[in-house]
Amino acid sequence: MSQHVNPVEPFLRMERMPHIWCPGCGIGTVVNCFVRALLKTQVDIDKVSVVSGIGCTGRIAGYFRADSFHTTHGRSIPFATGLKMANPELSVWNFSGDGDLIAIGGNHFIHAARRNADLKVVCVNNFTYGMTGGQVAPTAPLHSLATTAPYGAFERPFNLPFLADSSGAVYVARWTTFHVRQLVKSMEEIMHKPGFCFIEVIAPCPTAYLRRNRLGDGLEAMRHYKQSSKVVHGADTRSVDIELGGPIVVGKFVDRDRPTTLEAMRDELHKSLGDKYVPYPTGVQR
Amino acid sequence: MSQHVNPVEPFLRMERMPHIWCPGCGIGTVVNCFVRALLKTQVDIDKVSVVSGIGCTGRIAGYFRADSFHTTHGRSIPFATGLKMANPELSVWNFSGDGDLIAIGGNHFIHAARRNADLKVVCVNNFTYGMTGGQVAPTAPLHSLATTAPYGAFERPFNLPFLADSSGAVYVARWTTFHVRQLVKSMEEIMHKPGFCFIEVIAPCPTAYLRRNRLGDGLEAMRHYKQSSKVVHGADTRSVDIELGGPIVVGKFVDRDRPTTLEAMRDELHKSLGDKYVPYPTGVQR
Amino acid sequence: MATAGRDGEGAPPRRRLRGEVFIHRERCKGCAFCVEFCPSQALALDKAFNRKGYHPPVVVKAEACNGCDLCGMYCPDFAIHGVRVGAGVDDEG
Amino acid sequence: MATAGRDGEGAPPRRRLRGEVFIHRERCKGCAFCVEFCPSQALALDKAFNRKGYHPPVVVKAEACNGCDLCGMYCPDFAIHGVRVGAGVDDEG
Amino acid sequence: MSRTEIKIGGFGGQGVILAGMIIGRAAALHDDKDATLTQSFGPEARGGACSAQVVVSTERNLYPCVTAPDVLVVMSQPAYEQYVGGIRPDALVLYESSLVEPNGLPAGCRSFGIPATSFAEELGRRMVLNIVMLGFFAALCDVVSEGAIRQALAASVPKGTERLNLDAFTRGLDYGRALRAKGG
């Protein structure tokens, strides 16, 4: 490809540009990192599917030039589960916002992690519902402001790495959009890792979150990430809560192995059914 | 009351007996314990509301002679949240089966625990969907049989105390229907404890679970509970998984304090709104 | 006078207590929880059926009952319960 | 020849690398991520607007660019990227 | 077109549905009749009266409901009481005689009792009570042939229990035959 062509271009539906994301929004950065991970792993993009729910983050599916699915709010995980079960050779990537994945979609998230569905799940956590204009999210730090928490959020937010970990995810990492290299590396790692892999990416939403909370624009947020992040690989996920304007622990927290849904299913069926079992692919080479 | 009258009678809608529960089903035992806890705490039963979803366990609401609500499958927690928010002086008790609370209702469970809704949640975990005849539940031990897992369950089950703990419950205990005294005591403890309190009760379902898994009848299950349970108060909730026919760690695992939803809301609103805030009761005396 | 047995937790009795047990035969579904876990072995299942076709418990050692009501707490069908009679220290933890 | 600066992680450069940076002015929304995090301080925001009314980056020290493409990874609008030119060891971790 | 309505009632857990299933299958697959089995389901099936209905007819049976049974088979008193009101005035009533007291039976009905529970307990498994009743039914009702019932029975019970079930069937059959011989 010509050096003048941005490396993302072969991977994106450039005819749909400009995208809808605001100036200083972190979502595009996540897209960049995913493209770099694809380039580095040399994975066959035809076998990559991108699944999203609804939200600003959810629009990633629409810009990605792969088979891509922009489903319903909160349901990217069960859609992806169906897709993967039907076609185990696919590498199925979910990009979801914090509201999408954890508010309305929370149940699917914990169940998919529990059953170790072979999905790669990237959550762009901007602490708010960007698409609908800044309502309080289940990740919103205590006391942060939102249109539906105009006097300050009073519910304890979820700590996503802990939730993923305790639900059974086999890979859990957190980065911010400042940590582009590390994010690329995490994405590379999970590209070939079987099972439910989860990466949280803390990202700026200047429009709906930062400004309302007097946290400046995207650039200020990025500076904050740079200054206040602490890389602690293997950190106890119980310890990585985030407070308003406080430090952010990043790193790879969990990396373990257990059979995927399809592997466990195959083993169980094989054991019980013997010859009567018509083998079904698992999509995993071990 | 006459000694000839079973102590549950004033608390139950005896005109609706016999109940629908099978011989050897553990649900009735849980009802007994709840009645004993009410008797001991001398709480005003008029201020107690019982909320259930759908399932055999869910039928508790229908037999309890209190204001009682038999809602929809999986939704007892948000119903109860609304009830409690509207009328904070009530003591709101949820009785739910494992499918009801954690399969379809899982999202409400983790969110209510997160926001520390002031609810008392008792889950009768019989490892199956009793009401519908024994389908696989998200608590079903690996390799156990169910009508929809005819060749053995292959999904890792949830460890409910851990899920409750990691979502933020302030009180987490597990007992079996063998541990009637301890269960009564736990119920007494949470009767006046503010916030999201969770008790898991392992219970026999001879009809839909035990028999299919060749685990005998209710009595055999009870013997198993007696023999294989280990009381470990304060056990790390990560360590209390249950395996098919394996040992069961019981005890009070978590007992901590944090503001309930209504308390946190009050504090936040008061701080931000000052005089403009019209105080709303929290139902908690601290 | 009844001899107090072990309770569900296996706690040793503090002293002898007297009790009485009440059975509602027709409610029983014969699960035998009461019989099995009565700390005083005061109960046994009847040979005869009740009208539903189950074998309900009968008191076989009335004098042994300490009124601990464990049978009452266990019984899923609200068909039995025990009460203390006379004086006696409550031995429940 | 460009002087390699610190990258996002603050890793020290292994050796000097040469690079070139490409800017798509009209795509830019002026967030300044590229300018701020270019390890070589090769960029600055233009005083002029692009057609959308934003100030896109301009290369102020072309020779400093090491082609690390951090700008490309950061840019939310796919408006900039860097490439290595000539030989050079990849210093990415 | 001849149409026979059969109702089987008892407690949940007594195998009422299986009995109906075997009769229906026998008629539909082995006697080349049309048969429709319907049943009552649900939490009710765990406690109270529970029933299976079989309509057997020589032509396509369109209306699936049993409205006035020609044959009533009952294994519990509540079932008897609940269902006896609806039977035809000349119905055949078969009952488990240790569990059912057939009071108030319409005059035109023929009725026969069998202590099937005891027979089943003698055979070592209370659970085959329903199969004893099935044999009894085969002996006293000619709508479905004995051979067809035997074939359906063999195909309907769990592997390994065929012997036991056949014994139970025979026990009921013999008892019924004897009664019939006595002039049933």
Next chain:
Amino acid sequence: MSRTEIKIGGFGGQGVILAGMIIGRAAALHDDKDATLTQSFGPEARGGACSAQVVVSTERNLYPCVTAPDVLVVMSQPAYEQYVGGIRPDALVLYESSLVEPNGLPAGCRSFGIPATSFAEELGRRMVLNIVMLGFFAALCDVVSEGAIRQALAASVPKGTERLNLDAFTRGLDYGRALRAKGG
């Protein structure tokens, strides 16, 4: 009944809606006219052209849409290009002159430009661009009275920014008046 259709267009974030809101409120609450404000919403509002429409009329306005604006106020080129096609042949067009090049304007239209961005930047906050345009509008369009707009403006902007906004308004007003005096 007199009915005037006003359309305001620009990028999302330029305060297009607020400008429409102030005009509408001025008319509806302070000029005792009927006013209907409608707007385009959504993700679009973040990037591309975004617009507010105000219909001002002396009687109850039933039909809420702007179909052919009498007045077009534009703050971006895309908005200009998107909306100019639909205006009345004799429309009044007000534009931000450093962002909009009003090519192809129908002959019958009167049009006036103002470097509102620079004015706003001079006032220290680019964000008040819309209020400068509002002053400009007040100067050149008589559908809503200046006094009403001032009242509505005061009630519509965040506390603490009244001064700044009034300054911006005055700046636009003065510039517009001057143009008008020159024969607009």
Next chain:
Amino acid sequence: MKADPRGVLTGVHFLDGDHACCEGALAAGCRCAFGYPITPSTEVVERIAQRLPTVGGVFLQMEDEIASSIAIQGAAWGGKKVLSVSSGPGISLMMEHIGLAAMTETPCVFVNVQRAGPSTGLPTLVAQADMMQARWGSHGDYEVIAICPNSPQECFDLTLHAFNLAETYRTPVMFMMDEAVGHMTERVVIPAAEQLEVVERRRPREKPSDQYALYRCEPGSRVPPMPPVGEGYRFHVTGLTHDERGYPVMNAEAQDKLVRRLVDKIRLAEPELARYEEFQVDDADVVLVAYGITSRVVQRSMRLARERGLKVGVFRPVVVWPFPERRLRELARRVKAFVVAELNLGQVVLEVERLAGGTRTVLASHAGGALHEPEAILKVVQEVLR
């Protein structure tokens, strides 16, 4: 009763329909709301989140619409007047609980600010294509009341009315706004509290007792009074088929008795419930039927038609479900045709056609995303009259 002044923002305002709806709810006495954001309804929850704490109420943003739609029912039984609000996708998720509310006779108001569907569709753009869903979206037989405002002022007035109906009939009321009305800003006059008539929940006259029957209606009434929780009535509420006591009864008789009453209490109340507006129908050959925002658009079509000498009138149901059946049948007897204009591909038109009993009924459809061109409707009229 008169409204509680605390919740009444008396004065003249320039409000959009979403905000006006919120004010209507507060004026009606709504003190508990649960919601989940979705365009174009979000402004309703946003405003209510801001306003409720200042009037002694409570709002919680729930984890989803399913939770919201049942939390309000918990709160209704907890004694509050309640509302939830959403748009297409969220309303679809609420369907199970709309049935629950109908079955348990829980007064509650569901606001649907309609956008174009199906599915995610056009989130920010108008449609009126959830009208049949409002009536039929949940499983089983039930009836709801559905109201379509056409201006911010009506969003205020009719939201208040919706609450009054919810309490009067103990039923879910679907407040069917559309994006155009929700996002349109106009003058809204909110009267003084003492000028607002508000229906309070009817409580049982009897004291708590063992004889108390939760769903026993007073003679001549199909709507039972609703007891307060926590005061000793010890009632049982279930979504199962139940008897007067509220206890589950699993048979066809109980089903017939209960569900027929639930349906009849709305259907047979059509005469009291009916609310419609008419314009120039007296001499009309063709009557334009439209509701919500489209009822304003057809005004212009009517004017255009009259300018051309065509005798055209307008019939606007305000309460759309139950449909003002009696009046429509009357009109059907004297007009040549109905032209139904709605922002969908044919929904309420089916009901009009059914009631028209042979009188020609033609649809002026529009798939949504914008309003009808008044001229397009005129064209349909002209074709009909050709």
Next chain:
Amino acid sequence: MKADPRGVLTGVHFLDGDHACCEGALAAGCRCAFGYPITPSTEVVERIAQRLPTVGGVFLQMEDEIASSIAIQGAAWGGKKVLSVSSGPGISLMMEHIGLAAMTETPCVFVNVQRAGPSTGLPTLVAQADMMQARWGSHGDYEVIAICPNSPQECFDLTLHAFNLAETYRTPVMFMMDEAVGHMTERVVIPAAEQLEVVERRRPREKPSDQYALYRCEPGSRVPPMPPVGEGYRFHVTGLTHDERGYPVMNAEAQDKLVRRLVDKIRLAEPELARYEEFQVDDADVVLVAYGITSRVVQRSMRLARERGLKVGVFRPVVVWPFPERRLRELARRVKAFVVAELNLGQVVLEVERLAGGTRTVLASHAGGALHEPEAILKVVQEVLR
């Protein structure tokens, strides 16, 4: 194409409707199913859980119906023929995703074994009160196909047909069983695989390219071919309003083009889709209209009527949506009245009444929990003929 023999349980069986439905699905080529148990549909998932692993398929019990209803869509795009199954409460939860399937043109079969509602209602007892929900339950404009079997044999035959239609029209098909049919056991004859005609998914003829447009229809067709995932087409699927490429386009024109096609591809196919049975309508004064289990009950009513010399026939729509409109209008022209018998308080009768265009249409309602007494229907007929 002929059925894949692996999935075809050829032979004569004594099966209930739920099990027969499962066998129909397997014979049709269904190899992926997701579900969540609910009475009276549970037997379908139970059997499918047991059968799929033996025929090269995969079943997962999901955490709820919402997950099931979208997991099947993921699987459909993943290349499989898919089914989910539920009953009232679960179907209500699926409503958002039925709209998604319609919008994205995802072939899938939703089985609804109807029980009595609303809400939890009578979980184990029959009704036919979800018929309007099947048509209108999701928000926005869309159309589905709905089929009502009346015997286990038809549960087999018509499930297969449902899959064929789902593939042919790329649409969700609602397979509307009822508890009576689902739980009724009868003889079911399953033919040899080579006697079963099965529609396979139509793939695009063109190779993957930048020009590929996901929703481009071939001339004269309203149904675009559906590409396989993972083979380079790199298509985008969205529930937003989209153009031929599948890309979101947020305006009224795109909405009109897309949604009108989606609706028309079903509505205008009514003549091909129509399936109905008629009995003795030729000389009938009154035609009994009934579907599902009730179509068997009215047979007896008809016989009773004929025995009394009344000229009564039966019209049974097998495909209920789209309603066999043409045929009904024909009948309306020559009969005196329709009596619609359904296990609800009036649903399909509204459509009949609309199409009857003045011909008297009377409902023989039943709230559910049991079947109609044939005599009760006869009585309605007698009243109509009085």
